[in-house]
Amino acid sequence: MSQSKVSDAILPGWLAKLARPTRMLWLGPLLGFALSIPSFFTGYKLDDYLFAQQSLDKTVYHARASWDYFNWASSATEVAQYRERGIIVDWFTPDAFRFRPFRPLASLVHAWQFRHLAHAPWAMHVSLALLYALLILLCAKLLMRFSTSATAVGIGVLLFAIDDSHAFSSGWISAYNTLLCCLFGLFALFMHDRWRRDKSSLGLTFSVASFVLALLSSEGGLALMGYLVAYAIFVESGSWRKKAASMIPAVLIAAGYLLFYAMYHFGPRCFVAYVSASDDPWLAVFAVLSNTVLFTVSQVVSLAPLTAALQFSGSGGVIVAAVLFVVLVAVFRRFLASSKTAAFFATGMVLSIVPFTLGFISDRLLLWASFGGAGLLAELLTAASAGAGRLQRVSARTLLVTNTVLSLLLFVPFPFLMFSMEGSSHALAGAIPTQNTVLLNSSNGFTALYAPAIRCYEGGTWPGHFYSLYCGSDTLTVTRTGERTLTATVPNGWIASDFERSRRPRQLHFTPGQSIDLQLMTATIEKVTCDARPLSVTFAFKEELSAFAWMKWVGKEPEQCGLPAIGGQMRLWAPLF
Helix, strand or coil: CCCCCCCCCCCCCHHHCCCHHHHHHHHHCCCCCHHHHHHHHHHCCCCHHHHHHHHHHCCCCCCCCCCCCCCEEECHHHHHHHHHCCCCCCCCCCCCCCCEECCHHHHHHHHHHHHHHHCCHHHHHHHHHHHHHHHHHHHHHHHHHHCCCCCHHHHHHHHHHCCHHHHHHHHHHHHHHHHHHHHHHHHHHHHHHHHHHCHHHHHHHHHHHHHHHHHHHHHHHHHHHHHHHHHHHHHCCHHHHHHCCCCCCHHHHHHHHHHHHHHHCCEEEECCCCCCCCCCHHHHHHHHHHHHHHHHHHHHCCCCHHHHHHCCCHHHHHHHHHHHHHHHHHHHHHHHHCCCHHHHHHHHHHHHHHHCCCCCHHHHHHHHHHHHHHHHHHHHHHCCCCCCHHHHHHHHHHHHHHHHHHHHHHCCHHHHHHHHHHHHHHHHHEEEEECEEEEEEEECCCHHHHHHHHHHHHHCCCCCCCCEEECCCEEEEEEEECEEEEEECCCCCCCCCCHHCCCCCCCCCCCCEEEEEEECEEEEEEEEEECCCCCEEECCCCCCCHHHHEEEEEECCECCCCCCCCCCCEEEECCCC
8 A cells, every 4th residue: 555645735744644554553542542531420321321220120111131121112011001100101102102123232231231330330431432442443454455545544544533423422331232333344344355355265254243243233233234335336346246246145134134123023113213114105215315415414524513403404404415415526526436445435434324314313323424434535635636626625624624623622522412411301300209290391302211210220219100291392381171180282282393202203193182091191182283283282180180299390400389270370481401
């Protein structure tokens, strides 16, 4: 591999010297580990509590086998029980709700850790950082096999190591499945290359075994297929028949995995964070196309505030992202067309995104894509010359800044952002009484999701019945309409956005007069919005209202409250976080 001539117009000389492969082979993993150190002091966050309480002798959740910790709800009976206690689901969640990913390997890791290291979360964080460092080392080895120059290898390793979207994976205990999956998957790609180019008989064996381990860690292991397709097109030599034949082992494994997944009903159902292709094929197609564009732009541009704005801006964000996508392709089209290596990285990056597009958009899912993104940008930055057009040079410099300076600045703060999301859950876990409770309003969809797990893990008990009437940032008007009845109205309706929906089904449609009967409460839909969401709901309780503890959200925490007299009203509002 020869040292390429690097233009001073794009890469500073000091950066080109720093990014020597022999240096980045150890400096890259060291950087990744060092950037993860602040997360050692963050303890448990969000989903960590759902796993932690499974290690307890007594839990408010259904106890799971060590290999099945990711199972949130797998039957109508569980959904009905959770609905009564306000755990995971809401009063209007249908019995069809399911969430049970098949991640036995990652689950076993969690089970061992939470049984033996439950009081030392810092130790789990250290192991995560070490795993991330190992992933960076593997990335370096892969880049050495695929990149066209030594400088491209070094720059690629650097970009991968400091990618701020990796902070969630290297700094969040619950992201073990993401790191394990990507580690095994990229090792499978490494051994696939050994099999095809070096004619190593062990290459095929290790590639197949690693692919299986990746799929046992997470369904995200299917992202490997994106890189294998790109490999067959741009790296594999010979006829198209030979190229297709090289894919047979991986295709058989992927097909078998998907068949097993479907036969045993793993995965989500009626869960807004995931789009069901069987329930709404056109929505699934739109989600794949739009989210692929969003993720690709997010990976290449690496500007977190912009990508976050695009991700939560609905169709407008998709349009802006599509425009940026077209502009990027137009600016660098000649480079992409002239370099098979760049085309391999770009194609692998885009195709590896597809398996994640039916789920909730989050930069933490870009771990797979960032390998191709790092390789592509490294090739682009090292190939750019002073003779390139002004637009190409400006674009290349901009991408260099966003993928280095801004990534470094944002990497450390990201794991701490989760605290803002779970603050309301801690507040609820600490304030709720043990008697049957009705929470009139709450701030966001995560509040009641984690509060029971936090309360349980901290040694408390959760009410036998817990009903949260409204969750969102709109103003809730509660009118006392009878001895045991309340009518609640929200100007823009319940579940007005995907963020408010949280784990609530996307396909929910309500009709006036529809009733949902629970053990101690019946909710009757009075009015609906134009898109069939509740606008006004009457809640009739089967016991005296004095038998319940009543709570409302005030500022950043809930507090107990009284109810108005018959005919009286109260207006409530809670901040999003």
